[in-house]
Amino acid sequence: MSKQYLANVALKINVKVGGRNTVLMDALSRRIPLVSVVASQDWPEVTKYAGLVSAQLHRQELIQDLFKVWQDPQRKATGQKPQRIIFYRDGVSEGQFYQVLLYELDAIRKACASLEPNYQPPVTFIVVQKRHHTRLFANNHNDHHSVDKSGNILPG
Secondary structure (H helix, E strand, O other), X not given: XXXXXXHHHHHHHHHHOOOOOOOOOOOOOOOOOOOOOOOOOOHHHOOOOXXXXXXXXXXXXXXXXXXXXXXXXXXXXXXXXXXXXXEEEOOOOHHHHHHHHHHHHHHHHHHHHHHOOOOOOOEEEEEOOOOOOOOOXXXXXXXXXXXXXXXXXXXX
């Protein structure tokens, strides 16, 4: 296993156990306004996030037990309900977009209602696809300043 692979695994494990991979230390004023950050997050910990992980059967697109309200890491940490929900989803075939949207949006709405009867925060539902035919190539695949050792274009 490569050093890069092991570092990637370590970062993911750290986040899943509630750790922070990055902390911003006095780079800017602590009073700077933040965009698209949960309001309950503190400035030094702006890079901290939490995730929920569950296993499901192979080729099962719909996520079962999607929102177990009692497991929500933000609610546990802050005692607050989210003001907005952004749901980022992948692994869905184009033919199942509508079915997944109906099922999972309904699960989100039911979870919100279980917290408070009329609680319906705005929900942004983003579904991404990895299977596309777009390919990016460097002008010169031998230029080590624009590609990595695998020939992939460098980020940025």
